[in-house]
Amino acid sequence: xxxxxxxxxxxxxxxTPELYRYALGLCHNxxxxxxxxxxxxxxxxxxxxxxxxxxxxxxxxxxxxxNEHARLYExxxxxxxxxxxxPEIPVQGYDGSAEAFAMRRALGxxxxxxxxxxxxxVIGGFSCKExxxxxxxxxxxxxxxLFRARKMLRERLGDRASREAM
Amino acid sequence: xxxxxxxxxxxxxPFCKDEAALxxxxxxxxxxxxxxxxxxxxxxxxxxxxxxxxPEGLADRVRLAAGFQQRAANRRRWWYAAAAGVLLxxxxxxxxxVTTSLERSHLVLAxxxxxxxxxxxxxxxxxxxxxxxxxxxxxxxxxxxxxxDIGQVNFAAECLMRTRNGVHLVMPGQRGPVTVxxxxxxxxxxxxxxxxxxxxxxxxxxxWGSLALxxxxxxxxDGLGDxxxxxxxxxxxxxxxxxxxxxxxxxxxxTRQQQDG
Numbered sequence: 171x172x173x174x175x176x177x178x179x180x181x182x183x184x185x186t187p188e189l190y191r192y193a194l195g196l197c198h199n200x201x202x203x204x205x206x207x208x209x210x211x212x213x214x215x216x217x218x219x220x221x222x223x224x225x226x227x228x229x230x231x232x233x234x235x236x237n238e239h240a241r242l243y244e245x246x247x248x249x250x251x252x253x254x255x256x257p258e259i260p261v262q263g264y265d266g267s268a269e270a271f272a273m274r275r276a277l278g279x280x281x282x283x284x285x286x287x288x289x290x291x292v293i294g295g296f297s298c299k300e301x302x303x304x305x306x307x308x309x310x311x312x313x314x315x316l317f318r319a320r321k322m323l324r325e326r327l328g329d330r331a332s333r334e335a336m
Numbered sequence: 337x338x339x340x341x342x343x344x345x346x347x348x349x350p351f352c353k354d355e356a357a358l359x360x361x362x363x364x365x366x367x368x369x370x371x372x373x374x375x376x377x378x379x380x381x382x383x384x385x386x387x388x389x390x391p392e393g394l395a396d397r398v399r400l401a402a403g404f405q406q407r408a409a410n411r412r413r414w415w416y417a418a419a420a421g422v423l424l425x426x427x428x429x430x431x432x433x434v435t436t437s438l439e440r441s442h443l444v445l446a447x448x449x450x451x452x453x454x455x456x457x458x459x460x461x462x463x464x465x466x467x468x469x470x471x472x473x474x475x476x477x478x479x480x481x482x483x484x485d486i487g488q489v490n491f492a493a494e495c496l497m498r499t500r501n502g503v504h505l506v507m508p509g510q511r512g513p514v515t516v517x518x519x520x521x522x523x524x525x526x527x528x529x530x531x532x533x534x535x536x537x538x539x540x541x542x543x544w545g546s547l548a549l550x551x552x553x554x555x556x557x558d559g560l561g562d563x564x565x566x567x568x569x570x571x572x573x574x575x576x577x578x579x580x581x582x583x584x585x586x587x588x589x590x591t592r593q594q595q596d597g
Contacts, residue, residue, distance in 0.1 A: 182398050190390035204394060211398045212405055263387035270384050277381075291349070292378075292385050298348070316348040324377065 178218065181227055182211055188293060189235055195289045196239045198278060206242070210235040232294055233304050236286065276326040284319035287312050342367045350378040442528045445539060448498040449548045450532050453515050456495075459506050460513040464490030474503055475568060478520060484567035498522065502545075512552035516564065520545040521573075540565075544573040 186207060193203035193210075213234050214227075277285060290301045298312040305312070337345075337360040345357050350371070361368050453460070466489045472482050474492045480503075488508055495504035495517075503518035515537075524541040530550050531537075537550030540561045547564065549557045 178402065179399055182395050182402075186395040186398065187390045190394065191386060191388055194388050195385055200391070204391060207390070207394060208398050208401055212401055215402045215405065262389035262391075265384055265387060269380065273381060273384050289385070292382055313344075313348045317344050320347040320350075320374070320378075323381075324374075327377070 178211075178215055181214075181231075185228060185231060186211075189231060192232060192289060192293045193235055193239070195277070195293055196236070196285075197242075198274070202242070206235055206238050209238050213238065228294075229296065229300060229304055232290065232296075236304075272327060273323075276323050279326065280319055280322060284315050284322065287315045288319040288323075291316060339364060339367050343370065346371055346374055350374050442524065445498060445522060445524070445546075446528050446530045449517060449530055449537075449539065449550060450535060452495075452497070452504075452517070453535065453550060456504070459491045459493075459504070460515070462491035462506055462513075464488065464506075466490065466492045478503065478518070479571040480518075481569040482567060483569050486564055486567045509551045509555045509557075511555045514549065514551040514555060514557070514560070516560075517548035517550075518545070518568070518570070519548060520570075522546045542570070544570045 189207050189210060190203055193206040194200065197203055197206065210231055214231055277288075280288070286305060287301050287307075290296045290304065291298075296304070298309045298316070301307070302309045302312045307315075337356045339360075342357055342360045342364070345352055345354060361371050468482075471486075471489055471492050474494055475482050477494050478501075486507075489505050490508060490513065491504070491506035493504050494501050496502075497517060497519045500519070500521055502520055502522075503516075505516040505518075507514045507516060519539075522539075522545045524539060524546050526541065528539040529537075530539060530548065534553060535550045536553050536555060537548065537557060538561070539546050539548045542565060547561055549561055549564075551557055
């Protein structure tokens with residue numbers, strides 16, 4: 171039990187920053203993101219016996235967080251922040267530039283089926299195969315979704331650029 | 337690799353290291369321009385998504401919450417164990433109480449049989465014999481039929497047993513008179529010995545109650561019980577009631593008898 175606890179503490183220290191970023195990418199709300207991270211780790215700690223392979227812990231926690239976020243929407247629609255407004259609580263490293271807001275808005279408008287693999291790739295650095303395993307998709311589907319996600323992102327950013335140019 | 341495949345591949349992974357893709361990029365100027373633009377946008381995207389920092393102390397709060405959860409789980413486990421212990425103790429006590437109560441109940445019945453014989457010891461001196469008609473009449477009072485000869489009977493009467501009326505017989509034995517009690521609704525799980533300075537005997541469980549056979553010390557009672565049970569067709573017993581209700585019915589019956597008497 172003591173070793174499990176030590177392993178868990180190490181995992182919390184190592185993964186809190188990136189899980190928080192992933193949560194923020196999903197919900198755009200610093201408060202909700204913080205709650206999601208905490209709930210993810212607690213859920214992970216409660217189900218620690220299920221995790222035989224500690225190397226898979228990272229992907230497992232990402233998956234828990236994604237499920238927790240989906241559960242939030244099932245229970246109640248959380249306070250989804252408009253990506254164009256600044257968070258009330260200052261977030262360290264939060265880019266407040268117009269380009270960043272435009273990018274955030276474009277990301278926020280993506281359907282979850284396209285946004286989720288993109289966030290897992292960009293924030294988590296997971297391969298298409300790993301993303302496929304986490305989302306129950308085959309690798310080709312993941313490739314297609316990533317391709318479409320970036321295509322839509324470019325189109326939306328391009329449209330805005332063209333409108334501003336006019 | 338053609339331009340379309342290159343675009344598809346790069347949009348799926350802008351920093352893809354695929355050799356065919358790299359070769360195409362080196363050859364095709366348009367695709368090289370597309371790749372530069374896409375990678376610049378990807379850097380912007382990654383910077384945007386990877387720069388927010390987790391609030392200070394979030395990891396500590398998570399660890400603290402997990403610690404609380406662990407302690408709560410431990411407390412729950414302790415309470416479950418304690419509750420299980422208490423329930424086990426109660427269970428053991430209940431079994432002990434019930435067992436003791438049953439044993440005491442059996443002893444009380446045996447003692448009541450002996451007291452009855454002592455109280456009505458004058459019947460032991462009856463020489464009878466009781467007529468067949470009288471015997472049938474006594475059993476008939478309980479809806480029972482005498483279907484075979486049970487031998488000589490010196491005394492036969494309906495009598496108040498411990499709580500209900502039953503049949504009191506006295507028959508001659510080898511060492512002296514033998515008392516027989518047909519006790520309806522006195523249910524036993526197993527035979528109970530009756531033992532005193534003067535008398536020996538047994539109380540046998542039957543479907544309708546119990547049958548007490550008591551003679552002078554050393555009297556041979558083997559087979560008498562079976563013979564009597566075969567000779568007397570006792571009516572089917574009423575369904576057994578729970579202890580409290582059963583006791584209540586007995587009290588009501590006893591009160592009625594006393595009022596009648």
